[in-house]
């Protein structure tokens with residue numbers, strides 16, 4: 001009897017691991033592959049599109065429940081900003097799928113930035129952060145906006161003093177780090193740990209890849225075919241995260257882009273290729289939020305067209321297009337099959353006092 005219970009426990013414990021292991025290898029079900037054309041099938045396998053693996057966690061900041069909870073409170077706490085009006089969630093708001101509805105962000109004292117605030121959903125999967133890749137980790141990223149004069153406009157000393165002065169935070173820092181000391185590194189580590197939980201679950205595409213071929217509508221299926229073949233989107237948007245994470249030219253009148261970081265003239269106007277997971281939920285699009293409709297974003301990318309060209313010319317000659325308007329609609333419909341299950345994370349009802 002005891003043995004039997006142990007055996008069933010063994011299965012209960014390891015079955016999810018087994019499932020995860022197959023998922024992580026990016027294995028695509030034979031049934032899903034057979035439902036695609038030969039060309040699309042080969043492209044899908046080469047592009048290694050598959051379900052997301054588990055979130056990578058750096059060894060020097062292990063995930064703990066206590067740190068994540070502290071990070072959640074700090075993420076939503078407006079007292080981190082200079083005038084206590086802005087939190088991380090102001091610009092990466094769960095109501096707008098952890099992004100924002102505006103083209104570019106507004107920080108303290110109503111100051112406008114010139115870049116679009118990306119969603120932090122799944123941002124833990126990037127190797128480099130920001131549209132130009134100027135931060136190397138979520139920990140490194142987190143203190144940027146606090147000190148950015150047009151975002152939260154604070155300095156780290158004042159931020160630490162403010163949090164240190166809130167008695168209610170002491171036990172939370174103790175629980176997360178062993179003692180109540182507040183410093184910038186701990187604030188960054190807690191926020192980063194929290195961000196690593198802001199991850200979406202399986203999308204209809206993932207279900208399709210696991211063998212549920214009805215998870216995609218016929219239009220989305222056509223869009224997937226185009227994405228993999230004629231549209232050649234996979235040359236830049238591949239892998240489980242649907243981006244090579246390289247830097248490529250934009251279709252907009254961009255700022256310096258990647259050259260801001262590398263100071264190389266050849267990197268001028270290059271931007272990080274963003275993930276397409278949840279892209280149906282996170283418009284406006286591109287680094288400066290210049291495009292609000294997903295169809296338009298796909299049209300520009302598919303036909304490698306600059307926004308100015310496109311707006312100037314009126315209806316383009318169909319024979320000059322890689323994807324025509326109907327095909328663009330199919331691809332945009334497919335991109336909506338990349339909307340994953342939202343994490344059940346909510347704004348704290350009250351903050352430490």
Ligand code: HEC
Pocket residue numbers: 075086087088089090091092105106107108113115116117118119120123126128129130131132138141142143145146150151152191
């Ligand atoms: C005033 C608006 C604003 C506030 C407040 C803000 N952000 Fe951002 N965030 C942005 C913008 C805009 C970008 C993109 C900037 C760029 O690429 O140059 C960004 C980028 C990011 C990224 C990188 C995402 C990616 O895809 O590379 C992360 C992560 C992030 N912010 C987290 C935070 C955290 C954590 C806080 C609070 C400590 C915060 N943000 C506060 C506007 C804001």
Ligand code: HEC
Pocket residue numbers: 227231232233234235236237247248249250251252254271272273274275276279282284285286287288297298301302303331
């Ligand atoms: C040469 C590489 C490349 C190819 C090919 C490519 N993209 Fe992209 N894509 C990018 C880059 C770079 C950006 C960001 C540009 C910017 O922000 O200015 C981007 C942005 C996007 C966005 C906006 C995402 C967001 O969060 O703002 C969408 C949607 C998109 N691409 C879809 C597609 C589709 C669909 C295809 C195929 C028809 C495609 N892309 C082909 C490089 C590429």
